[in-house]
Amino acid sequence: MVKRREGFTVDVSLRVAAGEACGLFGASGAGKSTVLACLAGAETPDDGVIRLDELTLFPPPLPLHRRPIGYLTQDASLFPHLDVSQNVRFGLSNGVAGGSEDWIAELREKLQIGSIWHQPAHAISGGQARRVALARMLARRPRLVLLDEPFSGLDRHLVRELIAAIAEWHALLGFALLVVDHDAEVLARICPRALAIEEGRVVQSGAWDALRAQPATPLLAQLLAPL
Amino acid sequence: MIRRAAAVVFAIALLYPLAGLFAPVGPWRWGGTETAGAVWISLSLTGIAMVIVVVLGTPMALYVARSSTRERLWWQAVLLISVLLPPLALGILLSLAFGPHALGAFLDRFGLQMTNTPLAFVVTQTYVSIGYYVLGAIAALDGVSPRLELQGRLLGHGPWSVFWRITFPLARLGFAVALSLAWVRSLTEFGAIVITAYYPAGMPVALWTNLENFGLPAVMPLLLVFLLTALPLPWLAHILAQRRFARA
Numbered sequence: 001m002v003k004r005r006e007g008f009t010v011d012v013s014l015r016v017a018a019g020e021a022c023g024l025f026g027a028s029g030a031g032k033s034t035v036l037a038c039l040a041g042a043e044t045p046d047d048g049v050i051r052l053d054e055l056t057l058f059p060p061p062l063p064l065h066r067r068p069i070g071y072l073t074q075d076a077s078l079f080p081h082l083d084v085s086q087n088v089r090f091g092l093s094n095g096v097a098g099g100s101e102d103w104i105a106e107l108r109e110k111l112q113i114g115s116i117w118h119q120p121a122h123a124i125s126g127g128q129a130r131r132v133a134l135a136r137m138l139a140r141r142p143r144l145v146l147l148d149e150p151f152s153g154l155d156r157h158l159v160r161e162l163i164a165a166i167a168e169w170h171a172l173l174g175f176a177l178l179v180v181d182h183d184a185e186v187l188a189r190i191c192p193r194a195l196a197i198e199e200g201r202v203v204q205s206g207a208w209d210a211l212r213a214q215p216a217t218p219l220l221a222q223l224l225a226p227l
Numbered sequence: 228m229i230r231r232a233a234a235v236v237f238a239i240a241l242l243y244p245l246a247g248l249f250a251p252v253g254p255w256r257w258g259g260t261e262t263a264g265a266v267w268i269s270l271s272l273t274g275i276a277m278v279i280v281v282v283l284g285t286p287m288a289l290y291v292a293r294s295s296t297r298e299r300l301w302w303q304a305v306l307l308i309s310v311l312l313p314p315l316a317l318g319i320l321l322s323l324a325f326g327p328h329a330l331g332a333f334l335d336r337f338g339l340q341m342t343n344t345p346l347a348f349v350v351t352q353t354y355v356s357i358g359y360y361v362l363g364a365i366a367a368l369d370g371v372s373p374r375l376e377l378q379g380r381l382l383g384h385g386p387w388s389v390f391w392r393i394t395f396p397l398a399r400l401g402f403a404v405a406l407s408l409a410w411v412r413s414l415t416e417f418g419a420i421v422i423t424a425y426y427p428a429g430m431p432v433a434l435w436t437n438l439e440n441f442g443l444p445a446v447m448p449l450l451l452v453f454l455l456t457a458l459p460l461p462w463l464a465h466i467l468a469q470r471r472f473a474r475a
Contacts, residue, residue: 042377064380065388077378081396090392091382140383 001048001058003034003200010034010200018053018143021170021177023191025184025211027223031200032180036146039178040064040071052144070137070145070175074152076129078121084132085117091140107135111165127158131165138169145170147179151186163189184208184224196220248451252443262449265433266456272345272429273414276352280360280409283353288364289390293373303365309358314418321351322423341423348424352413360409367401368394403468407461414457430457 003010010031016022024032037043039050039057041064050057057067078087088104108114111131116124124132130150137145147166151159167190170177181187187194188208196204196211204216215221291302312320325331325341334341341347371394379389395402417431425432430453437445 040377040381063385064377065383065385067381069381071378071381073374075374077372077374079375079379079393090379090384136382 001035001038001045001050003031003038003043003045005031005034005200008200010038012197012200012202014195014202014205016144016176016178018176019174020193021179021191022193022195023184023187024178024180024195024197025182025187025223026197027219028182030197032197033148034200035197036071036148036178036180039144040069040146041067042071068140068143070140070142071148072130072133072137072146072150073148074150076126076133078124078129078132078136080120080122083118083120084113084124087121087132088113088135088139090136104139107139110168111135127154127161130154130158130162134162134165134169138173141173142175144176144178147177147181149181150179151181151183159186166190248447250443252447254444255448256441256445257448262433262452265428265430265449266452268345268348268427269414269429269431269453270456272348272427273352273410276349276356276413277406277410279349279353280357280413281406284357284360284409285364288361288368289394291361292365292368303362306358306362309354310362314355314416315422317355318351318419318422321354321419325350325423343424343426345424345427348420348427348429351419351423352416355416355419356409356413359412360405363405363408364398364402367398367405370401371397400465400468403461403464406464410461411457 001010001012008031012031012035014022014035024035026032034043038045041057041061044061045058048058052068055062055068078084079090082090088107092104108117111134113128113131113135116128116132121129121132134150150166151162154162163186166177170190177191179187179191184194192207194204194206194208194211195202196216198217198219204211204220211220212224215224287302291299291306294302322342323329325334325347327335331341339346341350375393375397376389379393380386384392414429415431417435420429421432421435428436430449434446434449434453437449
C-alpha cells in the first residue's frame with residue numbers, strides 16, 4: 001500500500017499469516033502508525049491493495065464497520081458517557097455473533113475489570129482504561145488486531161500485565177496481530193517477527209535475533225542497540 | 228460568594244429592560260391584534276421551521292465539522308454571510324429571490340405563494356436561523372473526538388448508529404444551545420418577516436401593529452405573553468440536555 005505524506009511516502013508491502021504476531025519497528029515518523037491507520041480504515045491509502053483473507057479492504061475502501069479489525073492506540077478512546085460494562089458490550093450491540101454472557105464474563109474476569117464494571121469510563125485510571133479498551137476490542141473476536149503503541153505512558157508493571165494479557169488472548173483467539181512500538185524489547189516479548197520501517201519503507205524483516213545480529217541500516221542498528 | 232454576587236448583578240443588569248413592563252403607560256389593553264392567534268402562528272410556524280433547520284442543518288454541521296481545515300473555512304464563510312445579513316436586507320433579498328421574476332414564478336405554478344403566506348413565514352424563519360444553528364452545532368461537534376467515532380465504527384456500528392450512540396450524546400448540550408439560539412432568533416424575527424410575511428401576523432408583527440394602532444398599553448400584555456410562551460421550549464431543551472449530561 002502507498003500513502004503519500006508531506007515530505008515522504010509510505011510504501012510498504014507486507015503479509016501477516018493468520019494467527020501470526022508481527023512487530024512494526026522503527027524511528028518516530030517512519031510511517032508505522034500510518035500503516036496501521038490505513039489497515040484500520042482511519043486513513044485511506046493513495047494506492048495499492050489491502051486484503052484480509054477473502055475481504056478486500058482497499059480498493060475501494062471497505063466501510064470501517066464491516067472490517068473485522070480491532071484497533072487499539074495509546075489513547076484508550078473509551079466512550080466517556082458510558083460505563084465500563086456498556087463500553088465492553090458496545091461492539092456486541094449490533095447483532096454481532098459471539099456476544100454471549102459467558103464470553104463477556106470471561107473477558108471481565110481474565111482482564112480483571114470486574115471491580116470497575118459499573119463505573120463511568122471517565123472515572124477509571126489509565127491502566128484500567130487500557131484493559132477495558134482491550135476487552136471491548138476482543139469482545140467482537142476480531143480476525144486482525146492492530147496495536148499502536150498500546151503501552152505508552154503506562155508504568156512498567158502495567159506494561160508487563162498488558163503484555164501478558166495480549167499474549168494470552170492472542171494464543172486463545174488466534175487473531176493476526178500487528179503491533180507498533182518504539183521499544184524493541186517490549187515488541188519482542190509479544191511478536192516473534194519484526195518488520196523494520198524507515199522513511200516509509202520496510203528495510204528488514206525477520207526474527208529479532210537476526211535483526212540485532214545484522215541490522216540492515218545504521219539507523220536500525222542504533223535503534224536496536226542497548227542503552 | 229463574591230462570584231455569585233457578581234453573577235447576580237450581571238443577571239439583574241441583563242434583565243433590567245424588563246423593568247419597562249412596570250412603566251406607567253396607562254391601563255394595559257388586552258385586545259388589539261388577536262393575541263392567541265399571533266401566539267399560535269408564531270409557535271407553530273417556528274416549530275415547523277425548527278424541524279427544517281434541524282433536519283437540514285445537522286448533516287451540514289456534521290460534514291463541516293469533519294472536513295479539512297481549509298474546506299471548513301469556506302463553509303464557515305458561507306454560514307457567516309447568512310448570519311451577518313441585516314434582517315431587513317435579508318427580507319428584501321428573499322422577496323426578490325423568491326419574487327415573481329425569479330424562483331417565485333416557478334413555485335407559483337405549483338400553487339406555492341412566497342409572499343404573505345405561512346410558507347413565506349416558515350421559509351424566512353428558516354433562512355434567518357439556520358446559520359446560527361449550524362455554527363452552534365459545529366462548535367458542539369468539535370467537542371467530540373473523531374477517535375471515539377472511529378472506535379465506534381470499528382466496533383461494528385454504521386455512521387448513523389455512531390451518531391446516535393456516541394456523537395449526539397456527547398454533543399447534546401451544544402446542540403441544545405444551538406437549537407435554542409435558532410428558536411429565539413426565528414421566533415423574534417421582525418425585520419425580514421415584515422417584508423416577506425406581514426400576514427399571517429406572528430408575535431413580532433403583532434407587537435408592531437399594536438404599537439402603531441393602540442400604543443404602548445396594547446404592547447405590554449402581548450410582550451408578557453410572548454415571553455411566557457417563547458421561553459419554555461429552549462429552556463426545556465437545556466434542562467433535558469443537562470440532566471442526561473449529568474447522568475452520563
